[in-house]
Amino acid sequence: MKPIRMIALAVSALACLIDMTSPPAMAVQADVHAGQGLYMKKGCYECHGPVGQGSIMSGPALAPSPLPVEAMTAYVRSPKGQMPLYSSKILSNRDLAQIQAYLAAVPASPDADSIALLGGASTASSSKDDSERGQQVYVARCASCHGASGGGAVGPSLVDVAKRRGVSGIESFVRNPSGAMPKLFPEVLTESDVQAVAQYVARLR
Amino acid sequence: MTARRTFLKEAIAAGASTALLKPNAGVAQPINKAPSVAKPGARLIAAETQVPSLQEAPSADAAHIGNPGSDFMVDLLRMAGIDYVAAMPGSTFRGIHESIVSYAGDQHPALVVCTHEEASAAIAHGYAKVAGKPMACLVHSTVGLQHASMAIFNAWCDRVPMIVIAGNIADATKRRPGVEWYHTALDLGALVRDFTKYDDAPVSLQHYAESFVRAYTLSMTPPMEPVLLVADGELQERPIENPREISVPPFRPVSPPVAGRAALEETARMLCGATNPVIVADRAIRSQAGMDALVALAEAVNAPVVDLLGRLNFPTGHFLNQTYLKTQLISRADVILALEVSDLWGLTGTVADVIGRPTKKFTKPDVNLVSVSTSYLYSKSNMQDAERFIAPTLAIGGDAQASLGPLLEAVNAVCTAPQRETMRKRAPALRQAHTLMRETARHDATRAWDASPISTARLSQEVWNVIRHENWALVSSSLFISQWPQRLWDFDKTWQYIGGEGGYGVGYGAPAAVGAAIAHRDAGRIPVNIQTDGDLMVLPGVLWTAAHHKIPLLTVMHNNRAYHQESMHIQRMANWRDRKPENGTAGTLINDPPIDYAGLARSMGMWAEGPISNPADLGPALARAMQRVKAGEPAFLDVLTQPR
Numbered sequence: 125m126k127p128i129r130m131i132a133l134a135v136s137a138l139a140c141l142i143d144m145t146s147p148p149a150m151a152v153q154a155d156v157h158a159g160q161g162l163y164m165k166k167g168c169y170e171c172h173g174p175v176g177q178g179s180i181m182s183g184p185a186l187a188p189s190p191l192p193v194e195a196m197t198a199y200v201r202s203p204k205g206q207m208p209l210y211s212s213k214i215l216s217n218r219d220l221a222q223i224q225a226y227l228a229a230v231p232a233s234p235d236a237d238s239i240a241l242l243g244g245a246s247t248a249s250s251s252k253d254d255s256e257r258g259q260q261v262y263v264a265r266c267a268s269c270h271g272a273s274g275g276g277a278v279g280p281s282l283v284d285v286a287k288r289r290g291v292s293g294i295e296s297f298v299r300n301p302s303g304a305m306p307k308l309f310p311e312v313l314t315e316s317d318v319q320a321v322a323q324y325v326a327r328l329r
Numbered sequence: 330m331t332a333r334r335t336f337l338k339e340a341i342a343a344g345a346s347t348a349l350l351k352p353n354a355g356v357a358q359p360i361n362k363a364p365s366v367a368k369p370g371a372r373l374i375a376a377e378t379q380v381p382s383l384q385e386a387p388s389a390d391a392a393h394i395g396n397p398g399s400d401f402m403v404d405l406l407r408m409a410g411i412d413y414v415a416a417m418p419g420s421t422f423r424g425i426h427e428s429i430v431s432y433a434g435d436q437h438p439a440l441v442v443c444t445h446e447e448a449s450a451a452i453a454h455g456y457a458k459v460a461g462k463p464m465a466c467l468v469h470s471t472v473g474l475q476h477a478s479m480a481i482f483n484a485w486c487d488r489v490p491m492i493v494i495a496g497n498i499a500d501a502t503k504r505r506p507g508v509e510w511y512h513t514a515l516d517l518g519a520l521v522r523d524f525t526k527y528d529d530a531p532v533s534l535q536h537y538a539e540s541f542v543r544a545y546t547l548s549m550t551p552p553m554e555p556v557l558l559v560a561d562g563e564l565q566e567r568p569i570e571n572p573r574e575i576s577v578p579p580f581r582p583v584s585p586p587v588a589g590r591a592a593l594e595e596t597a598r599m600l601c602g603a604t605n606p607v608i609v610a611d612r613a614i615r616s617q618a619g620m621d622a623l624v625a626l627a628e629a630v631n632a633p634v635v636d637l638l639g640r641l642n643f644p645t646g647h648f649l650n651q652t653y654l655k656t657q658l659i660s661r662a663d664v665i666l667a668l669e670v671s672d673l674w675g676l677t678g679t680v681a682d683v684i685g686r687p688t689k690k691f692t693k694p695d696v697n698l699v700s701v702s703t704s705y706l707y708s709k710s711n712m713q714d715a716e717r718f719i720a721p722t723l724a725i726g727g728d729a730q731a732s733l734g735p736l737l738e739a740v741n742a743v744c745t746a747p748q749r750e751t752m753r754k755r756a757p758a759l760r761q762a763h764t765l766m767r768e769t770a771r772h773d774a775t776r777a778w779d780a781s782p783i784s785t786a787r788l789s790q791e792v793w794n795v796i797r798h799e800n801w802a803l804v805s806s807s808l809f810i811s812q813w814p815q816r817l818w819d820f821d822k823t824w825q826y827i828g829g830e831g832g833y834g835v836g837y838g839a840p841a842a843v844g845a846a847i848a849h850r851d852a853g854r855i856p857v858n859i860q861t862d863g864d865l866m867v868l869p870g871v872l873w874t875a876a877h878h879k880i881p882l883l884t885v886m887h888n889n890r891a892y893h894q895e896s897m898h899i900q901r902m903a904n905w906r907d908r909k910p911e912n913g914t915a916g917t918l919i920n921d922p923p924i925d926y927a928g929l930a931r932s933m934g935m936w937a938e939g940p941i942s943n944p945a946d947l948g949p950a951l952a953r954a955m956q957r958v959k960a961g962e963p964a965f966l967d968v969l970t971q972p973r
Contacts, residue, residue: 165911166910166911167896167897167900167903167910167911167913167914169899169972170336170893170896170897170900170913170972172773173776173777173783173784173971173972174777174780174971174972175776175777175780175784175971175972176776177776177777177780177784177971178773178776179785179811179972180653180811180812181808181809181812182972182973184899185773185776187776188776205681206543206681206900207911208683208684208900208904208905209904209905210904213907213908214903214904214908214909214910215910233772233775233776233777233778234771234775234778234779235775236768236771236774236775239775239778241790241791241793241794242774242775242790242817243771243773245442248852259768260768263765263768263769263771263772264772267765267768267769267772268769268772271654271657272652272653272654272762272765272766272768272769273657273762273766274766275654276655276657279363281487296709310417315938318486
């Protein structure tokens with residue numbers, strides 16, 4: 125093989141190697157950026173807020189911890205309530221995936237207890253007791269979808285769910301949800317959080 | 330209160346029955362002797378000095394008018410206790426205008442100078458909800474009344490008293506050519522008759538007096554509503570004819586209608602026997618005593634209260650305030666007590682904004698729905714503010730606030746011991762639900778906490794931080810800021826919140842805030858207005874009115890640079906038609922170029938800063954603005970915000 129051709133092959137191999145090791149983060153970041161643009165352009169922000177924060181006046185929060193892309197896509201194609209339908213003609217699956225990537229990149233909200241303007245420490249007890257801890261987790265992570273008293277909102281009612289699943293079943297579902305529920309463990313919820321909130325939910329009547 | 334006003338009020342109270350007394354009545358005249366005038370007794374003095382204009386000397390020459398009719402009209406305003414008259418100047422009421430400033434010295438009443446008649450009426454609207462009594466607004470015949478009409482409609486829907494006085498020139502031979510014909514109507518009241526409770530066009534000053542007292546009384550009787558009096562230009566400007574023949578009927582308030590005893594007892598039986606009662610209040614409470622009565626009733630039956638915020642009906646920190654659990658409470662309720670609920674059908678169901686507009690009911694089929702409202706006693710039909718018809722289980726025509734005391738008495742008489750025990754056992758779960766509700770709001774508020782544009786939650790809490798230790802009041806609707814104030818602040822006084830537009834007419838917010846601020850100034854309070862941008866652009870001139878009259882008012886913009894509600898509507902249309910949802914912002918943004926609201930406010934003579942888009946800058950800016958407000962002047966911050 126001529127030296128120039130060997131060099132060319134080596135360069136080509138090196139280029140492929142670089143491509144193979146290009147961080148997927150770059151592609152993800154591109155999706156996040158594109159997703160943010162689509163989120164604004166397609167009007168999602170109008171009801172759900174530019175950062176997915178939602179409003180009781182217009183639409184539920186979508187972030188942080190958004191629905192999995194499959195659940196989001198299914199809902200957008202056949203929404204419940206008053207959300208207008210987005211067909212694939214006006215919002216493709218690819219667009220939705222990028223929007224979901226954007227929402228998934230929204231950082232976690234600060235803890236309300238760390239914000240002086242929100243009264244600092246929770247008015248609910250900050251006791252280490254598991255029942256109080258479960259309530260705190262529920263309020264912070266579950267209430268926005270399942271309702272302040274567990275009666276349901278965007279998400280289903282959890283009242284009497286223990287009769288169907290039991291505490292261990294609730295724990296299991298929180299760790300590995302299916303359908304539209306976002307996966308919060310272990311990124312958002314610790315194991316002790318899961319156990320505490322399951323105990324709390326099991327007592328909802 | 331000035332000595333003069335005290336005197337006049339006492340004179341009215343003492344001499345009311347003498348108002349029709351004519352001079353020398355009852356005094357025997359000696360026969361065949363020169364007639365003598367008896368010395369006036371106390372009652373005659375009271376009758377004659379109540380209306381000093383009737384004592385004014387007519388002019389000695391034809392070049393002057395010494396006792397104009399408009400002086401008498403202003404006396405009526407004073408006798409009614411009307412402290413302010415809002416007006417953009419107009420020639421058809423030039424007589425009254427001059428009487429206010431010269432005869433009354435621009436005090437009680439004092440002029441509130443406006444740059445649009447709609448502002449005049451909306452200022453009167455906001456004022457009345459705080460002051461508990463009406464402001465008058467003067468409007469210039471046809472064109473002025475047309476301008477004011479939307480604000481009058483808003484007040485009508487909102488059940489607020491207002492005295493609208495419109496100039497007009499009835500005698501065609503007295504109208505100057507051109508403009509005075511365009512500015513005259515045969516039936517001026519027809520322009521607003523569908524949304525006023527009473528209107529009249531008096532043809533003499535005695536007629537004017539009787540109509541004025543009737544109009545004021547009707548306006549202040551629940552359901553309270555705007556009224557219109559036409560003040561004929563000639564009647565204003567000509568001398569008072571036969572002043573000694575004129576008398577003013579006394580101002581006597583009408584006792585508000587109290588619900589019937591049998592109906593209240595039936596209601597009490599339902600509440601006492603309920604498993605899941607709910608009390609829903611809308612435009613029910615108008616005084617602190619009324620709020621205390623509602624709290625007492627709710628506590629007596631341990632019923633959660635949903636405050637629809639037409640007024641501030643229930644303290645937000647009370648454990649029975651469960652407003653943001655409304656959906657599940659209504660769906661589970663076996664007894665719902667609705668107090669002056671403006672849309673009873675909408676409380677129990679909805680028409681979904683989807684293709685086909687299907688109806689959806691929220692309530693149990695066998696729910697007992699009790700409605701107490703003055704709307705059953707008075708209504709009109711052209712404007713559809715009565716909402717969709719629903720026949721409740723028990724419809725009670727009566728004033729909700731006036732009926733609370735008797736209802737509580739009925740509850741205390743009817744409830745059995747076992748029922749009281751059942752109610753008592755509800756309390757722990759209700760307390761927990763309230764705590765959860767408030768905690769959920771705290772955590773929801775953390776989303777987008779540090780975002781730019783600034784989140785409405787962050788905006789609300791930064792404002793709360795600078796007002797919470799003052800004698801504060803929120804004078805704007807909280808609907809478009811996701812009701813964060815009611816979800817997070819501590820409201821416990823009725824005057825701390827006055828609801829919204831009534832008829833959802835855009836343009837209410839800024840002037841109503843100014844009107845409310847006038848009443849709060851008189852009470853020594855600090856008002857804050859969280860002002861939407863689209864609303865401000867309807868009547869920006871009220872910023873000048875606030876600066877001109879040095880009205881302490883903190884205005885913080887909720888500037889999302891859009892008619893955001895309409896953006897969502899247009900996007901919905903696009904989605905329905907499988908077309909570009911991005912077109913939702915076409916024709917609905919207030920941008921490109923963005924409006925410099927701080928510059929606008931400064932141009933009107935008001936201290937202003939902004940636009941502020943970094944949440945970290947908001948607290949210090951609010952502190953600077955509050956210094957101005959506490960020093961007695963209005964202050965303005967332009968804040969770029971998230972949409973909702």
